[in-house]
Amino acid sequence: MDINTDKYKNITRNLEREMINLNPIQRGGILPTESKKIIYEYWDGYSVCDYCSGRLDQIETPPINEFLEDMSKFLGMDITRPTHGARESKYAVMNSICKEGDYVVLDGNAHYTSYVALERAKLNYEKTDIEEYPTFRVIPESYAEKIDMLEDSKKNIGLILLTHVDGNYGNVADVEKVGKIAKSKGYPFLLNCAYSAGRMPIDGKKLNVDFIAASGHKSMAASGPCGLLSINKKYENEVLETSKVNVLKELQMLGCTSRGIPILSLMASFEHLIERVKKWDLELEKTRKVVNELEPLGFKQIGEKPRNHDIIRFETPILDEIAEKDKRRGFFFYEELKKRGIGGIRRGVTKEFKMSVYGLTNTQVDYVINSMKSIINELR
Numbered sequence: 393m394d395i396n397t398d399k400y401k402n403i404t405r406n407l408e409r410e411m412i413n414l415n416p417i418q419r420g421g422i423l424p425t426e427s428k429k430i431i432y433e434y435w436d437g438y439s440v441c442d443y444c445s446g447r448l449d450q451i452e453t454p455p456i457n458e459f460l461e462d463m464s465k466f467l468g469m470d471i472t473r474p475t476h477g478a479r480e481s482k483y484a485v486m487n488s489i490c491k492e493g494d495y496v497v498l499d500g501n502a503h504y505t506s507y508v509a510l511e512r513a514k515l516n517y518e519k520t521d522i523e524e525y526p527t528f529r530v531i532p533e534s535y536a537e538k539i540d541m542l543e544d545s546k547k548n549i550g551l552i553l554l555t556h557v558d559g560n561y562g563n564v565a566d567v568e569k570v571g572k573i574a575k576s577k578g579y580p581f582l583l584n585c586a587y588s589a590g591r592m593p594i595d596g597k598k599l600n601v602d603f604i605a606a607s608g609h610k611s612m613a614a615s616g617p618c619g620l621l622s623i624n625k626k627y628e629n630e631v632l633e634t635s636k637v638n639v640l641k642e643l644q645m646l647g648c649t650s651r652g653i654p655i656l657s658l659m660a661s662f663e664h665l666i667e668r669v670k671k672w673d674l675e676l677e678k679t680r681k682v683v684n685e686l687e688p689l690g691f692k693q694i695g696e697k698p699r700n701h702d703i704i705r706f707e708t709p710i711l712d713e714i715a716e717k718d719k720r721r722g723f724f725f726y727e728e729l730k731k732r733g734i735g736g737i738r739r740g741v742t743k744e745f746k747m748s749v750y751g752l753t754n755t756q757v758d759y760v761i762n763s764m765k766s767i768i769n770e771l772r
């Protein structure tokens with residue numbers, strides 16, 4: 393076999409370490425230095441399995457079993473399992489509690505992974521309404537309407553799914569209202585917390601949710617791929633059913649999920665998560681400051697206002713205007729930010745972009761604001 397492996401010898405991430413990364417999908421997954429030191433010992437394949445006696449969630453060394461119990465407390469749920477991401481968590485719920493052909497009633501801002509999960513589980517869906525431009529908020533009452541409509545036409549509803557914070561606008565949905573509707577109608581309720589758990593405080597019990605899908609690499613300062621599924625005890629038997637052949641192994645987990653660095657990194661970052669969610673108000677202050685400072689430049693923030701989450705989506709007609717006359721065309725903004733050590737804004741975009749300053753220091757936030765101001769004021 394003639395395979396040239398030279399190209400794998402110097403794989404680098406091609407990202408200057410000092411760069412300030414504004415990509416919302418990446419800000420919540422940055423590991424604190426302490427976690428980086430801990431995972432150094434765990435880079436071998438099945439590194440957490442040295443003392444396994446049959447199942448990942450029961451491993452005592454390293455203390456995965458205790459970590460999962462503590463994580464349940466952190467999320468206000470009863471039982472937690474590691475997964476490879478929020479999408480795998482959603483799929484595990486759908487595949488276990490719904491029957492083929494059932495309907496999932498989900499919000500109009502649901503992520504594509506909710507759709508691929510339900511398609512893979514051979515389910516149908518009904519999408520609820522959202523507000524129009526520019527807020528695009530989920531309308532909780534629409535859940536009741538869609539449920540009534542499906543019931544009237546004798547369709548079987550298997551699950552109610554809500555995206556806690558959507559990735560397009562960063563709107564925080566009214567979970568309590570949707571939870572009340574799901575409960576009063578008697579349907580199980582799954583909350584997709586990919587963009588919330590680990591960034592902001594979550595209490596599943598208070599929110600009336602039956603399942604939480606969380607994402608380690610997106611919002612829990614963990615190496616990807618990694619996630620969590622937290623469930624209400626009531627659903628333990630269905631969701632965590634074990635194999636008839638190997639009675640210890642859970643079917644939806646295909647026996648065991650995260651078997652190395654990802655789960656270990658999540659454990660190593662747990663203390664950091666506990667501390668950082670306490671500072672959510674400060675994150676919102678920084679986010680709102682960015683919006684207030686940048687809108688006068690000719691940006692328009694889309695989604696609910698003021699911001700209740702760190703994702704910021706701006707419409708940017710001013711960048712479009714500059715791109716018309718700049719010889720770098722649409723790439724000027726990316727290039728100018730890069731010169732200033734700022735990355736994470738998509739290359740070539742001028743009509744709108746998304747950003748987040750989650751976890752940056754106040755000095756870094758001011759630097760980002762001033763950099764954008766100076767780019768636009770110099771080139772307009």
Ligand SMILES: Cc1ncc(COP(=O)(O)O)c(C=O)c1O
Nearest residue numbers: 477478479503505558559586607
């Ligand atoms: C709202 C939302 N849910 C789920 C996901 C997927 O998360 P994961 O990669 O953990 O499956 C994303 C990723 O962008 C997301 O924005």
